[in-house]
Amino acid sequence: MRVLWRGKVTNLKTVWFEGRSVKMIDQRLLPDILQIHRADSVEKVARAIENMTVRGAPAIGATAAYGLALAQIKGEDIKKSCDRLKRTRPTGHDLFYALDLMMGSWRSGEDLVKTSRTYAAGLESSCLSIGKHGARLIKNGTRVLTHCNAGALATVDYGTAIAPLRVAHSRKKRFFVFVDETRPRMQGALLTAWERLQEGIDHAIIADSAAGYYFSKGEIDLVIVGADRIAANGDTANKIGTYTKAVLAAENGVPFYVAAPLSTIDFAAASGKDIPIEERDEEEVLSFHGVRVAPKGSKALNPAFDVTPAKYITGIITEKGIVSPHDIRKLRQVNRQ
Amino acid sequence: MRVLWRGKVTNLKTVWFEGRSVKMIDQRLLPDILQIHRADSVEKVARAIENMTVRGAPAIGATAAYGLALAQIKGEDIKKSCDRLKRTRPTGHDLFYALDLMMGSWRSGEDLVKTSRTYAAGLESSCLSIGKHGARLIKNGTRVLTHCNAGALATVDYGTAIAPLRVAHSRKKRFFVFVDETRPRMQGALLTAWERLQEGIDHAIIADSAAGYYFSKGEIDLVIVGADRIAANGDTANKIGTYTKAVLAAENGVPFYVAAPLSTIDFAAASGKDIPIEERDEEEVLSFHGVRVAPKGSKALNPAFDVTPAKYITGIITEKGIVSPHDIRKLRQVNRQ
Numbered sequence: 001m002r003v004l005w006r007g008k009v010t011n012l013k014t015v016w017f018e019g020r021s022v023k024m025i026d027q028r029l030l031p032d033i034l035q036i037h038r039a040d041s042v043e044k045v046a047r048a049i050e051n052m053t054v055r056g057a058p059a060i061g062a063t064a065a066y067g068l069a070l071a072q073i074k075g076e077d078i079k080k081s082c083d084r085l086k087r088t089r090p091t092g093h094d095l096f097y098a099l100d101l102m103m104g105s106w107r108s109g110e111d112l113v114k115t116s117r118t119y120a121a122g123l124e125s126s127c128l129s130i131g132k133h134g135a136r137l138i139k140n141g142t143r144v145l146t147h148c149n150a151g152a153l154a155t156v157d158y159g160t161a162i163a164p165l166r167v168a169h170s171r172k173k174r175f176f177v178f179v180d181e182t183r184p185r186m187q188g189a190l191l192t193a194w195e196r197l198q199e200g201i202d203h204a205i206i207a208d209s210a211a212g213y214y215f216s217k218g219e220i221d222l223v224i225v226g227a228d229r230i231a232a233n234g235d236t237a238n239k240i241g242t243y244t245k246a247v248l249a250a251e252n253g254v255p256f257y258v259a260a261p262l263s264t265i266d267f268a269a270a271s272g273k274d275i276p277i278e279e280r281d282e283e284e285v286l287s288f289h290g291v292r293v294a295p296k297g298s299k300a301l302n303p304a305f306d307v308t309p310a311k312y313i314t315g316i317i318t319e320k321g322i323v324s325p326h327d328i329r330k331l332r333q334v335n336r337q
Numbered sequence: 338m339r340v341l342w343r344g345k346v347t348n349l350k351t352v353w354f355e356g357r358s359v360k361m362i363d364q365r366l367l368p369d370i371l372q373i374h375r376a377d378s379v380e381k382v383a384r385a386i387e388n389m390t391v392r393g394a395p396a397i398g399a400t401a402a403y404g405l406a407l408a409q410i411k412g413e414d415i416k417k418s419c420d421r422l423k424r425t426r427p428t429g430h431d432l433f434y435a436l437d438l439m440m441g442s443w444r445s446g447e448d449l450v451k452t453s454r455t456y457a458a459g460l461e462s463s464c465l466s467i468g469k470h471g472a473r474l475i476k477n478g479t480r481v482l483t484h485c486n487a488g489a490l491a492t493v494d495y496g497t498a499i500a501p502l503r504v505a506h507s508r509k510k511r512f513f514v515f516v517d518e519t520r521p522r523m524q525g526a527l528l529t530a531w532e533r534l535q536e537g538i539d540h541a542i543i544a545d546s547a548a549g550y551y552f553s554k555g556e557i558d559l560v561i562v563g564a565d566r567i568a569a570n571g572d573t574a575n576k577i578g579t580y581t582k583a584v585l586a587a588e589n590g591v592p593f594y595v596a597a598p599l600s601t602i603d604f605a606a607a608s609g610k611d612i613p614i615e616e617r618d619e620e621e622v623l624s625f626h627g628v629r630v631a632p633k634g635s636k637a638l639n640p641a642f643d644v645t646p647a648k649y650i651t652g653i654i655t656e657k658g659i660v661s662p663h664d665i666r667k668l669r670q671v672n673r674q
Contacts, residue, residue, distance in 0.1 A: 031632035178638075181622065183520055183544040186630050189623075193635040205637040207520040207622055209545045209578025213614075213643040216580055241546025243553055244581060251584050277550075285518065285544055286526075291626045293523050295368035298530040300542040301515075306550040 001152035003198055005034055013156050015054055015063045016120070017113060020073055022066040024054045027153055031194035042071045042081040049088040049095075052185070056154020057228040057264055058123055061094030065116040068102045072112040078103075090276040091237055091305045093229035097263040120156045126261040126319035127158035134164025134224065134259055134317040135171065142175040143221045145211055148182045148239035149191035150226025150259065160259040161224040162195065164317065169201050177203040178220060180211060182239060184284040184302060208241050215252040223249045224317070227260035232332075234310030234325025235272030236260075240303055246312035258308075258325075259317040267332050272307035280304045338489035340535055342371050350493050352391055352400045353457070354450060357410055359403040361391045364490055368531035379408045379418040386425040386432075389522070393491020394565040394601055395460055398431030402453040405439040409449040415440075427613040428574055428642045430566035434600040457493045463598040463656035464495035471501025471561065471596055471654040472508065479512040480558045482548055485519045485576035486528035487563025487596065497596040498561040499532065501654065506538050514540040515557060517548060519576060521621040521639060545578050552589040560586045561654070564597035569669075571647030571662025572609030573597075577640055583649035595645075595662075596654040604669050609644035617641045 003012050015024040022045050026037040037053050039045040045067035048054055054063050064085045071081035082099050089095065098119060105115040138144065148154075150161035158166060168175065177196060182188035189205045196203040206214070214220050223245055229237040236242075236258050249256040269275055285300035287293060294300065310325035323331065340349050352361040358377040365388070366372050374390050376382040382404035385391055391400045401422045408418035419436050426432065435456060442452040475481065485491075487498035495503060505512065514533060519525035526542050533540040543551070551557050560582055566574045573579075573595050586593040606612055622637035624630060631637065647662035660668065 179635075181520070181630070183518070183546060189631045189635075194632045197632055197634050203635070205622055205631050205635055207545070207577065207639070209520060209581060210638065210640055210643075212581035212584065213577060213640045216643060240544065240550060244546060244549035244585060247549065247588050248581060248584055251588070285542055288523075288625045289628045289630055291628050293518070293626070294526045294542050295531045295534055297534050298516075298526075298540070298542055301547065302544070303547055303550045306547075306553060 001157055001195070001198065003034060014059050014153050015066065015156060017066045017069060017116060020070070022063060022070055024048065024063060025153065026053050027055060027191060028053055031190055041074065042067050042076050042084055045070060046084050046088050056149065056226070057092030057094040058127070058155040058160065058261055059153065060089065060092055061098035061263055062120040062123055062156050064095050065098040065102050065119045068099060069112040069116040072106070078106050089278060091228045091278045093266040094263045123261060123263065124156045124158065127155045127160060127163050129319035130160055130259050130261065130317050131158055131163030131167035133321050134257070135167035137222055137257065138164055138168035138173055138175050140174050143178065143219055144175060145178045145180065145220045145223045145245065146192060147180040147188065147225045147242055147245055149187040151192055151195040153191050153195065154226060160226040160261065162192070163259065164224060165201060166199065169199060177201060178211065178214060179203050179205045180208050180241065181205050182241065183208055186289070211245060212248050215248045215254065220254055223254060223256045224259055227258050227264050228305055229269065229275050230258070230260060230265045230316065230328060231269040231271050231275060232267050232329055233271045234313060234316070234328045236308045236313060237272065237275045237277065237305045238308065240306050243306040243308045246308040250312050255314040256312055257315050257317055258313055261319055262331060265328060265331060267329070272309060275307060277306070278304040338494055338532070338535065340371060351396050351490050352403065352493060354403045354406060354453060357407070359400060359407055361385065361400060362490065363390050364392055364528060365390055368527055378411065379404050379413050379421055382407060383421050383425050392524070393486065393563070394429030394431045395464070395492040395497065395598055396490065397426065397429055398435035398600055399457040399460055399493050401432050402435040402439050402456045405436060406449040406453040409443070415443050426615060428565045428615045430603040431600045460598060460600070461493045461495065464492045464497060464500050466656035467497055467596050467598065467654050468495055468500030468504035470658050471594070472504035474559055474594065475501060475505035475510055475512050477511050480515065480556055481512060482515045482517065482557045482560045482582065483529060484517040484525065484562045484579055484582055486524040488529055488532040490528050490532065491563060497563040497598065499529070500596065501561060502538060503536065506536060514538060515548065515551060516540050516542045517545050517578065518542050519578065520545055548582060549585050552585045552591065557591055560591060560593045561596055564595050564601050565642055566606065566612050567595070567597060567602045567653065567665060568606040568608050568612060569604050569666055570608045571650060571653070571665045573645045573650060574609065574612045574614065574642045575645065577643050580643040580645045583645040587649050592651040593649055594652050594654055595650055598656055599668060602665060602668060604666070609646060612644060614643070615641045
């Protein structure tokens with residue numbers, strides 16, 4: 001992605017392998033500070049995923065792949081390293097997909113640095129394809145709602161839900177983006193808005209609760225969100241609040257699209273019921289960017305994801321094209337080719 | 338309401354008239370600091386409403402009534418004072434109801450301090466009645482969702498949506514409350530949670546987006562919210578995000594109740610389309626408690642209320658009982674008695 005870094009316009013990836021370490025944009029510091037975080041051990045890579053230095057299911061997949069490559073270079077135990085990396089976050093599927101692919105490569109005696117770089121490059125290419133397939137949904141004047149961050153920062157580059165916006169923007173389409181701020185961690189306000197500013201895409205941040213108001217007034221034409229895990233029946237886990245937007249979209253006759261690479265699809269999960277939902281620390285809700293926002297003694301509940309049933313999803317935008325959520329199983333064949 | 342103040346349990350009102358000033362709990366400082374704000378001029382009362390030192394439609398109505406009483410005592414121009422107070426916040430109806438009632442009293446040559454005290458006492462009594470009528474909805478084990486703050490702090494005492502919980506609690510019912518944090522101003526986390534702690538009612542704060550997750554898992558049995566203005570056809574304006582909760586409740590077969598005194602009903606508004614929606618400063622979304630949560634250059638949209646169409650409302654809990662939103666017009670007669 002093109003960013004202003006150290007005073008000049010630079011093309012940066014979200015995560016990459018360099019020397020004997022995994023490097024990544026430290027997403028905890030954005031938008032105020034653009035700083036590169038360096039993880040030089042598997043444990044440090046795992047912690048960077050856990051504490052959300054890097055986040056977004058596809059980006060986590062690429063980071064984990066690089067993490068296993070690091071294990072090989074450093075002579076760390078590959079199986080234990082894989083297990084450690086798999087224990088970082090439970091909901092997103094790309095993590096497991098990438099690590100299973102890396103383990104297959106390792107068993108075949110391959111160079112894991114090479115495999116991980118191929119994986120990341122493939123993901124980047126998939127995201128660009130998602131952008132090209134999805135761009136046709138965006139016309140001049142389209143008012144798009146996004147949730148959380150499914151942009152370049154959630155992948156290696158281009159993004160998933162955001163890729164169609166970037167491609168449409170490069171094609172000189174003029175449109176408007178409602179950016180859900182996405183409590184509790186504010187990835188929308190902190191990351192998605194920052195990305196849109198870098199690209200010069202017209203947008204406004206709204207409280208998550210305000211989307212319903214714009215739906216009810218007929219001011220949202222299209223919803224595109226990312227995904228953390230898609231079950232074989234099309235049910236989709238994504239950032240908490242996604243289900244709500246899907247219900248609102250259905251109620252107001254607005255098309256609702258999920259954008260994700262095939263690596264996000266878990267063909268072993270028959271439905272959303274098979275997707276584990278991560279519960280994160282209540283402090284994320286009780287505080288706001290370090291400021292306490294609840295009385296002492298109150299507790300909070302903090303599910304990080306929810307499941308949107310396939311019936312609410314108009315289409316899933318993948319690198320192979322836009323498919324109905326009910327046709328997800330057909331992609332299994334595509335994936336094997 | 339019973340609160341711990343200056344080291345001892347005290348019974349406080351949200352707003353009252355004392356000496357030659359209007360006194361109120363400063364709701365901007367809660368839950369950290371319980372401090373009384375004193376407004377000794379109509380202009381100061383108006384500003385306290387505008388800057389949300391006092392908020393909640395019924396509490397604003399009582400505050401405005403006291404403000405006009407203050408005008409009389411201080412020899413300020415009554416008509417100008419009334420106009421100034423009416424210009425504070427556009428959406429809530431109690432403000433206009435209370436001031437029209439006060440103006441009628443003034444034209445009849447009455448003592449406005451006495452009228453305002455009668456108005457506030459009547460509101461308190463109405464809220465207690467709302468609590469008694471609504472309490473039957475709450476059984477042992479009921480899991481209730483609330484939005485924003487419609488508790489004692491939004492009225493003079495007892496609350497509207499919260500009054501049934503207080504009455505049920507006093508009847509030894511054991512239930513659980515999901516408290517929507519209610520971005521952007523966090524009245525749920527800051528005020529509703531604080532009230533529940535004072536009373537010892539079991540609760541957890543959730544991000545506004547998380548309610549959908551609990552609906553989808555069948556873990557919410559009942560929604561009760563307050564109202565800022567109810568149109569003659571039952572359409573209800575309330576804090577931004579209320580419409581979303583109503584749609585989620587309908588989609589998941591959960592009863593959705595609005596609790597409000599008759600003073601919140603605007604019989605002159607045929608439907609929700611006649612209710613003006615206040616747009617507040619974008620800084621409320623871009624920052625929180627002085628901490629910036631968006632990149633420089635991003636803008637925000639900040640509608641403070643939305644309208645929930647009557648079709649999503651199971652019932653409206655008033656001091657006269659629980660009525661269907663479609664029967665609102667019948668209450669006009671009750672109101673005149």
